[in-house]
Every structure is written in C-alpha cells, then in structure tokens.
Amino acid sequence: MVAQLSKGERQLSVIVLLALALAGLAMAVAGRADPLGVHGIIVILFSAALIFVVLAQFNAPEPSPERLKDYYDDPSKVGIVLSMFWAVIGMALGVWVAALLAWPDLTIDAAWASFGRLRPAHTSAVIFGFGGNALIATSYHVMQRTSRARLPGQFSPWFVLIGYNLFCVVAAAGYFMGVTQSKEYAEPEWYADIWLTIVWIAYFVLYIRTLARRKEPHIYVANWYYLAFILVVAMLHIVNNLAVPVSLGHAKSYSAFSGVQDAMTQWWYGHNAVAFFLTAGFLGMMYYYLPKRAGRPIFSYRLSIISFWGITFMYMWAGSHHLHYTALPQWVQTLGMTFSLVLLVPSWASAGNALATLNGAWHKVRDDATLRFMMAAAVFYGLTTFEGSFLAIRPVNSLSHYTDWTIGHVHAGALGWVALITFGSIYAVVPWLWRRQAMYSARLVEWHFWLALSGTVIYVFAMWNSGIIQGLMWRTYNESGTLTYSFIESMVAMHPYYIARAFGGLLFLLGAIIGTYNVLMTITGHSKAVEEVGEDMPHRAGAAISAEPAE
Amino acid sequence: MDVGDRDPVTGQLTTGHEWNGITELYTPVPRIVFFFLFVTILFSIVYWVLMPAWPLGWTYTKGILGFDQKAVVQSQLAEAGAEQSAWTSRIDGMDYAAIQADPELMKIVHEAGATLFGDNCAVCHGTGGTGGKGFPDLTAGAWLWGGEPEAIAETLRVGINAPHEETRVSQMLSFGRDGILVRDQIDDVVGYVQSLGPSAAAAHDEEALARGAEVFAGNCAACHGEDAKGNRDLGAPNLTDASWIYGGDRQSITSTVYSGHQGLMPSWEQRLTPTQRKILTLYVLGLSGETQ
Numbered sequence: 077m078v079a080q081l082s083k084g085e086r087q088l089s090v091i092v093l094l095a096l097a098l099a100g101l102a103m104a105v106a107g108r109a110d111p112l113g114v115h116g117i118i119v120i121l122f123s124a125a126l127i128f129v130v131l132a133q134f135n136a137p138e139p140s141p142e143r144l145k146d147y148y149d150d151p152s153k154v155g156i157v158l159s160m161f162w163a164v165i166g167m168a169l170g171v172w173v174a175a176l177l178a179w180p181d182l183t184i185d186a187a188w189a190s191f192g193r194l195r196p197a198h199t200s201a202v203i204f205g206f207g208g209n210a211l212i213a214t215s216y217h218v219m220q221r222t223s224r225a226r227l228p229g230q231f232s233p234w235f236v237l238i239g240y241n242l243f244c245v246v247a248a249a250g251y252f253m254g255v256t257q258s259k260e261y262a263e264p265e266w267y268a269d270i271w272l273t274i275v276w277i278a279y280f281v282l283y284i285r286t287l288a289r290r291k292e293p294h295i296y297v298a299n300w301y302y303l304a305f306i307l308v309v310a311m312l313h314i315v316n317n318l319a320v321p322v323s324l325g326h327a328k329s330y331s332a333f334s335g336v337q338d339a340m341t342q343w344w345y346g347h348n349a350v351a352f353f354l355t356a357g358f359l360g361m362m363y364y365y366l367p368k369r370a371g372r373p374i375f376s377y378r379l380s381i382i383s384f385w386g387i388t389f390m391y392m393w394a395g396s397h398h399l400h401y402t403a404l405p406q407w408v409q410t411l412g413m414t415f416s417l418v419l420l421v422p423s424w425a426s427a428g429n430a431l432a433t434l435n436g437a438w439h440k441v442r443d444d445a446t447l448r449f450m451m452a453a454a455v456f457y458g459l460t461t462f463e464g465s466f467l468a469i470r471p472v473n474s475l476s477h478y479t480d481w482t483i484g485h486v487h488a489g490a491l492g493w494v495a496l497i498t499f500g501s502i503y504a505v506v507p508w509l510w511r512r513q514a515m516y517s518a519r520l521v522e523w524h525f526w527l528a529l530s531g532t533v534i535y536v537f538a539m540w541n542s543g544i545i546q547g548l549m550w551r552t553y554n555e556s557g558t559l560t561y562s563f564i565e566s567m568v569a570m571h572p573y574y575i576a577r578a579f580g581g582l583l584f585l586l587g588a589i590i591g592t593y594n595v596l597m598t599i600t601g602h603s604k605a606v607e608e609v610g611e612d613m614p615h616r617a618g619a620a621i622s623a624e625p626a627e
Numbered sequence: 628m629d630v631g632d633r634d635p636v637t638g639q640l641t642t643g644h645e646w647n648g649i650t651e652l653y654t655p656v657p658r659i660v661f662f663f664l665f666v667t668i669l670f671s672i673v674y675w676v677l678m679p680a681w682p683l684g685w686t687y688t689k690g691i692l693g694f695d696q697k698a699v700v701q702s703q704l705a706e707a708g709a710e711q712s713a714w715t716s717r718i719d720g721m722d723y724a725a726i727q728a729d730p731e732l733m734k735i736v737h738e739a740g741a742t743l744f745g746d747n748c749a750v751c752h753g754t755g756g757t758g759g760k761g762f763p764d765l766t767a768g769a770w771l772w773g774g775e776p777e778a779i780a781e782t783l784r785v786g787i788n789a790p791h792e793e794t795r796v797s798q799m800l801s802f803g804r805d806g807i808l809v810r811d812q813i814d815d816v817v818g819y820v821q822s823l824g825p826s827a828a829a830a831h832d833e834e835a836l837a838r839g840a841e842v843f844a845g846n847c848a849a850c851h852g853e854d855a856k857g858n859r860d861l862g863a864p865n866l867t868d869a870s871w872i873y874g875g876d877r878q879s880i881t882s883t884v885y886s887g888h889q890g891l892m893p894s895w896e897q898r899l900t901p902t903q904r905k906i907l908t909l910y911v912l913g914l915s916g917e918t919q
C-alpha cells in the first residue's frame with residue numbers, strides 16, 4: 077500500500093508522522109504527572125509504528141501513473157477492516173457491560189474495569205470505531221463512484237482515516253484511565269477534540285475537492301447525506317467541546333457552558349450526533365448500496381429530496397426532547413417535541429423510499445442475505461424513528477425517560493439500523509473492492525443475518541419490557557400516597573431482562589465475529605478472484621478518471 | 628430536468644441521470660406524505676398556541692392555557708402533601724405505642740416504611756433487614772443501642788460514628804494491631820468469647836479458658852460488661868447471643884479482636900423528615916417482631 081504512494085507522498089507522510097510524534101512527546105513531557113502523559117506516549121508509539129510501516133517501503137519504485145486512471149481504494153479497504161475490528165471490540169465490551177448489569181459480581185474489581193469506564197468505551201468503540209470507520213471507508217468508495225472521479229490525492233484520505241483512528245484509540249485509552257469530560261458521546265478531552273477537529277476539516281476538504289472534480293453533472297443523493305454528516309458533525313463537535321483546559325499539562329478541562337445551557341448544548345449535540353452521524357451518514361450508505369445490490373432504480377427522486385431537507389432542517393430543533401421536565405424552560409421543550417413529531421414524516425419517507433426501491437427485487441431480498449441486511453435496516457430505521465417521535469411527546473417521555481426504554485430505542489436504531497445497514501454494505505462492497513466474485517461464504521452471511529436479527533429483537537424486546545416495568549414501578553403509589561416500590565425492587569424486577577439482553581447482545585456479537593472471519597477469508601484470497609467484477613466495477617474507461625498529479 | 632427511460636417494473640420514468648449504474652425514478656411524492664406533513668404541522672401549530680412555545684427576546688409566548696411546568700409540579704406537590712397530611716399529622720402527633728395500637732396507621736407504616744427502607748437502608752442492611760457481614764441484622768432483636776423506639780429513633784437521627792455533631796460513638800479497639808494484647812492472649816480470649824455463646828462447644832481446655840476469662844475481665848469487660856452481655860450505652864454488642872455482626876467463627880472473632888471495628892451508620896437527620904424517621908423506627912421495630 078505504501079508502494080502505491082508517490083515518493084513525495086511518502087516523504088510527506090514521514091514528516092507529518094514525525095510532527096505527530098513530537099506532539100506526543102510534548103504531551104508526554106508536559107503531562108508527565110497526568111493521564112495526559114500516558115496519552116502522549118500512546119501518540120508517540122502510534123506514530124512510530126506508522127513511520128516504520130512507511131519506511132519499510134520508502135525506497136520502493138515510484139508507482140505507475142496508470143494507477144491515477146483508476147479509483148483509489150486502499151484507504152477504503154483498510155477502513156473496512158478497521159471497522160470490523162472495532163465492531164468486535166465494541167460489541168464485546170457491550171456484552172461485558174450487559175453482563176455486569178445482570179451479574180454485578182462479575183467485575184474483576186480493577187478501576188479500569190468498572191462499569192463507568194467500560195460503558196463509554198463500549199459506546200465510543202461501536203459508534204465511532206465501528207460506525208465511523210465504516211462511514212469513512214464507504215464514503216470514499218461511494219463518492220468516487222458517484223462522481224466518477226478519483227480522490228484528489230493519496231495523502232489526505234490516509235490522513236483522515238488514520239488520524240480518525242488515532243482519535244478513537246486516545247478516546248478508548250482515556251476512558252480506561254478515567255479521562256472524560258462527562259458529556260455523553262463527547263467524552264474525550266480537549267486535546268483529543270482538537271485533533272479530531274483537524275482531521276474532520278481535512279475530511280470535509282477532501283470531500284469537497286472530490287465533488288469538485290466530479291464528471292457527473294448532478295450530485296447523487298448519497299453524497300448529500302455524507303456531506304451533511306461531515307459538515308454538521310464538524311459544527312456540533314466544535315461547539316459542544318468548547319472548553320478551557322486546567323493547564324496545557326493536564327487532561328482535565330472545564331466546559332465553556334454551565335448549568336442548563338450546558339445541558340442544552342450537550343443534547344443539541346447529542347441528538348444531532350444521532351441524526352447526522354448515526355442517521356445521515358448511514359442513509360448515504362443505504363442510498364448507494366441498496367439500489368446497487370438490488371439492481372433497482374431509487375423509487376422516487378423527489379421523495380429523496382424532500383426527506384433530505386426535512387431531516388436536515390427538523391433534526392436541528394429536536395435535541396431538547398432529551399430534557400423534558402427538567403430545568404430547561406418549557407418553551408424549549410415544546411419546540412423539541414413538536415419538531416420531533418414533524419420529523420417523523422421525512423424519516424418515514426426515507427425508509428419508505430428505500431423499501432419501495434426494492435419493488436421488483438423482493439425475490440433477491442429472499443435469496444440474498446446481503447440485501448436482506450439492508451432491507452431489515454430500513455425497516456428498523458422506520459421503527460426507531462416512529463418510536464423516537466413517540467418518546468418525544470412529553471407525557472410519554474415522563475414514563476420512558478431514565479428507563480431502559482430509552483436504551484431499547486437506542487439499540488433498535490444502533491443494532492437494527494446502523495449495524496445492519498453497515499454489515500449489508502460491507503458484504504456488498506468487500507467483493508467489489510478486492511475483486512472477488514462473491515463473499516467467501518454466503519452461508520456465513522446468512523448465519524450472520526439471523527444472529528444479528530434475533531439478537532436485535534431479543535435485545536429490544538427485553539429493554540421495552542424492562543423499561544416499561546421500571547417506568548410503571550417508579551410511578552405507582554399506595555392509597556396513602558407514598559411510593560409502592562423502592563428502587564431496589566425495580567432492580568430485582570429487571571434482572572431477567574438484563575440476562576435476556578446480555579444473551580441477545582451475545583448473539584449479535586457472534587454474528588459480528590462470523591462476519592469478520594468471512595471478510596478476512598474473502599480478502600485473503602479464499603474466494604474466487606475476478607478481473608473485472610460484475611456490475612459495480614469502476615468505469616475503467618481511462619477518460620472517465622482524470623490523471624491529475626497527486627498532492 | 629431531462630427524462631430518461633421507463634422502468635419496466637413500475638412503469639415510471641427515470642430522471643435520466645445515472646451514477647455508476649444507479650438511476651432514480653420520477654415517481655411523484657405519494658399524497659400520504661403531504662397529508663402527514665400537514666397533520667403534524669397543524670398539530671404543532673395548535674400546540675404552540677396552547678403551550679409556552681416561541682422565544683421573544685426576553686420573554687416567550689406563554690400559550691393560552693397558561694401552562695407552566697414549575698407551577699404544575701408545585702401544585703401537584705402541594706396536593707400530594709395535603710392528601711398525605713391526613714395521616715402524617717396523626718403519626719407526628721401520636722406516641723409510638725399509640726401508633727402501634729392503631730392498625731390503620733400501622734398499615735401505612737408498613738407500606739411507606741418498606742419503600743423508605745428499600746431506598747435508604749437496604750444497601751447496607753439488606754432488603755429484609757437481615758444485614759450481612761459488617762452490617763447488623765435488624766430482625767434479630769440483638770440491639771447495640773437498645774430496642775426502645777426512642778433509642779432507634781435517636782440512632783437514625785444522629786447515626787453511629789457518623790459526621791453528625793451528636794453522633795453516637797462506638798469503637799471496638801484493635802487489640803492486636805495496637806499491641807495491647809499479644810498473640811496468645813488473643814487466642815485465649817477468643818476461645819473464651821466462643822465459649823459464651825448458646826451453641827458453644829463444651830470447653831476442652833479449661834486452663835486456656837481461665838486465662839481467657841482473665842484477659843476478658845481486664846480488657847473487655849469495661850465495654851462488653853462482666854457478663855459479656857454488652858453495654859447499650861456504648862453500643863458494645865452482647866457476645867453471649869447467637870447474633871454476630873462480623874461473624875462468630877474463630878477466625879472472624881480473632882480478626883475482630885486483632886484489628887478492631889468501627890462500623891458506620893449514617894445520620895439521617897438531613898436526609899429524612901422526622902415523620903419519615905418515625906415511620907422507619909416503627910418499621911424497624913416491626914422487622915424484629917417487637918411491634919407489640
């Protein structure tokens with residue numbers, strides 16, 4: 077892979093990695109009495125390892141300029157493998173925390189292994205590690221195909237992918253050391269945030285530059301979604317993480333916001349992270365891989381447009397539904413609730429557009445587990461958004477809030493929608509990227525599908541039950557006007573559901589492990605190779621892709 | 628917009644664009660989408676008119692229902708308080724014996740007490756109040772500070788070894804670690820303590836026992852009493868009953884005498900109202916069967 081970089085790009089990589097190692101050194105020195113120092117050492121090791129990778133092939137001959145006529149897929153390939161790797165780690169952590177909730181004594185009694193540290197490690201590993209890598213990898217793939225343009229350079233796609241993974245590693249390592257700024261889904265501290273900002277801006281610039289080189293007159297809808305994902309996440313990330321570090325030698329920082337403003341900023345971020353990271357980006361994935369795999373045209377171009385703008389506009393207002401019945405002024409809650417209700421319409425329009433696209437391809441859904449993954453994802457997307465709008469209604473939220481119902485809702489979205497669409501897309505893209513006829517084993521894809529589906533259903537049903545029982549127990553009064561149940565009684569009532577959830581999660585994890593195995597077998601040549609793979613191979617026609625000199 | 632081919636399955640035209648093989652149909656937006664858009668927006672507008680909704684600089688539209696979440700919760704609390712005061716005022720005004728004699732009030736004590744106990748005490752004393760290692764069993768009737776309602780109420784109010792000005796203070800010294808007793812003396816006195824209990828095995832080593840009794844009289848009796856039946860003024864437990872906080876086997880007693888103990892029972896004066904503490908006192912008494 078390094079040999080595919082031009083000599084100039086190799087030099088640039090080494091320089092940037094050296095600069096990174098220096099930054100790590102500065103962190104290690106300034107923060108020697110602080111977890112920041114450990115992070116510095118991680119950064120040094122990370123950059124040193126990559127410097128070795130580059131140096132190993134540093135003197136390889138200059139690659140042929142012929143390659144510039146083709147799409148550049150190396151970063152996508154690495155991103156896919158990283159995504160599966162994070163999936164297994166993150167889901168294993170998820171099963172661990174689920175087991176801890178069912179059997180608290182399972183703890184190994186070390187600070188790093190406490191529930192409060194494992195939980196953000198789980199959420200970040202699945203959302204950012206698994207989801208984020210899949211988004212970056214597929215976005216590179218999709219934007220090149222739908223623009224009929226090669227990525228503008230070979231350095232910046234690597235910078236984005238690897239820089240992003242460095243962020244994930246720093247985040248995860250931080251949680252285990254107890255470093256957190258206590259903002260859900262934005263836990264990493266200021267220096268990790270600054271780094272992610274740099275990476276993210278590079279990502280945005282890369283995307284825009286590719287689009288600017290496009291040979292298609294129109295921008296395909298998948299790209300709108302990817303672009304909305306990149307742009308809005310940049311904005312959310314920067315605003316929500318505004319903070320003042322205690323000193324340059326400390327990991328700890330204090331948020332620029334306090335009190336209810338802080339809560340509102342956090343959930344403006346939090347909900348739009350759901351909307352633009354976990355929804356828009358994956359809708360981009362769906363809009364490419366689903367019609368591709370089904371071999372069907374998108375059901376309605378106009379529906380795509382109105383749902384895109386509907387989602388983009390409406391989501392921005394909805395964050396306050398996370399703060400119903402709190403110190404947040406009620407008028408803000410009203411706006412959050414009403415916009416959440418209207419949001420259902422474009423959400424269902426997207427789900428409906430995806431499902432109607434399958435008209436004329438239902439026999440494929442039946443026979444092809446890959447397409448079935450995507451179909452099921454669209455169904456879960458519809459289900460989750462319906463549930464979300466329902467939960468946003470204040471009186472409903474007064475029952476559901478703080479209960480496992482929220483967790484059930486999140487996982488209908490995270491497992492049923494995000495993970496299923498990702499697995500489906502990965503199974504579609506892996507043979508295309510590695511020029512294989514098909515995945516190594518179609519039966520294993522089938523197994524994965526059923527494990528994932530049953531795991532999700534078990535998980536979600538368990539949490540619905542547990543959440544509604546909790547909600548009801550917490551609001552049941554005796555005749556005398558005192559609470560009927562103590563909190564601990566509601567804990568006891570949840571126990572069986574927690575076991576069920578851990579079991580459902582385990583099935584889902586097994587599926588991910590099988591999927592990883594299948595992907596690895598496919599790419600290591602255990603599946604038949606082909607020269608020009610079927611329908612989705614890039615337009616090899618030299619004219620289609622301009623051969624501009626790389627950065 | 629240029630129009631492309633007709634899709635054979637749906638009969639719709641495509642838009643004429645193609646991205647790496649993907650095309651889009653020209654299908655009009657289904658009516659139902661507009662219908663639901665209309666319904667949800669209409670609902671929102673009505674809701675905005677009724678409820679606090681839009682910011683206007685320093686103020687906001689209050690909504691014609693005049694609904695305000697803070698006022699609502701305050702009135703609900705007041706209402707609930709008024710409802711409860713029917714019986715809380717009686718519990719506040721009556722003495723323990725009178726409440727215990729009133730089955731109607733005792734029913735409330737049991738209901739409310741169980742929840743209060745579950746939420747505040749069960750973490751340490753267990754859901755049934757039976758305790759665990761380091762946390763006394765409240766059902767055994769083996770009181771450290773006395774089983775009278777007043778004594779229990781006072782324990783709840785000030786706590787034991789708690790950060791409260793008037794806290795009850797008690798300490799079992801660490802005789803071994805602090806070098807007050809040597810190893811052999813500890814062995815003897817532990818053997819002696821073990822011989823006191825109801826299920827004590829017949830003593831086999833009379834001599835050791837006598838030495839143990841001597842150590843006890845010299846070092847322990849001041850707190851645990853000559854007869855080892857404890858001292859409720861000091862919170863020193865009765866060592867002759869079957870009830871143990873830290874365990875009655877040889878090893879546990881040895882470790883108690885060697886390293887000592889100072890159990891912490893929080894003070895509840897700041898956390899719970901006098902009425903709640905009164906309910907809990909009665910509830911705890913009920914646990915040990917000392918209701919009557």
Ligand code: HEM
Nearest residue numbers: 350354398416423460461464465467468477482486489490
């Ligand atoms: C129409 C779209 C959606 C709406 C209106 C919506 C609404 C909601 C509501 C009301 C909550 C509960 C807040 C609380 O009581 O704490 C929530 C939580 C959450 N939802 Fe959604 N949701 C939507 C779609 C999704 C999707 C598709 C996903 C995942 C891909 C998702 C992931 C989450 C997450 C991660 C939380 C957890 C927040 C927490 O930890 O408290 N949501 N959402």
